[in-house]
Amino acid sequence: MVPLVRHPFYIRPVPRLALLLLLPLLLGALPARAACNDTPAPGVDFRRCLLDERDLTGADLAGAVLRDASLIRARLPGAKLAGAEAAQARFVSADLTGADLAGASLLGADLTRAVLLRARLTGADLRRAKLFRTDLTGADLSGANLLGADLSYAILDGARWTDGTRICAPGSVGACQ
Template sequence: MLFAVPAFAACTSPAAPEVVWRRCLLDGRDLTGVDLSRGHLRDSSLQRAKLAQAKMVGVDATDGRFLSADLTGADLTEAVLREADFTRAIMRGAVLVRADLRRARLFRADLTGADLTGADLTGADFSGAILDGARWTDGQRLCAAGSVGTCQ
């Protein structure tokens, strides 16, 4: 008797909605403006990757590594980013509406003008993060200029 085995995309699969890039090394990849909506990026490394203007709505990047990645203007609405590492990532103007950032590391990340409306920040590390003009989780408060590590 033959059993159907689920097909999993390889790390070499092209960027596309619902792509499966689990445990992939994608460091330095240029993914500017791509649509990775609902993609599976668990345990993947995208260090120094260019993800500016990328559409990553509903992506699951639990335990992902985005160190020094450029996520300028990326749409991470409802993304699951639990325990992801965004150390020194550029996230200017990123949309993180209702994103799950529990225990994420945003050490020295640049979140200038980012939208964190409804995001779950439980246990997230914002040490040294730049939050100038970021919209806070309540959707109302804008962080003051000079906000570092905490929304002033």
């Protein structure tokens, strides 16, 4: 009989019963996905949720995942969305007055006719976002990335532009004057 030679990196197999007992612990370590009707909270995962017309006034959604979510006509005045991941989200006609979207990823998001009065968009990624007829009066766009964004008919009165120093003149529509 030939003696069994083990490879130096051989790892003894874990018994199946041990795996079955450890599985709930391993799964508990993963971030839980929120149901779409859960209470808003920092870091919540509302990916692909329909939140149309929902009242989220002052909600703390910092770091939330809103990718592909629909927030059409949602009310978000004063909401905290700093660092939120909202690529391809739909905020059509949503009220984001005074909302904090600093550092948020809004890549390809649809903000058509949204109200972003005095909103904080510092460092936000707005590449290819639709800002058609969006009201950005008094918004702070310092450091925001607007590459490929559609600003057609967007109201920019008094908005702080991406360079962080220029304030758009009254009557600025579609471009910062």
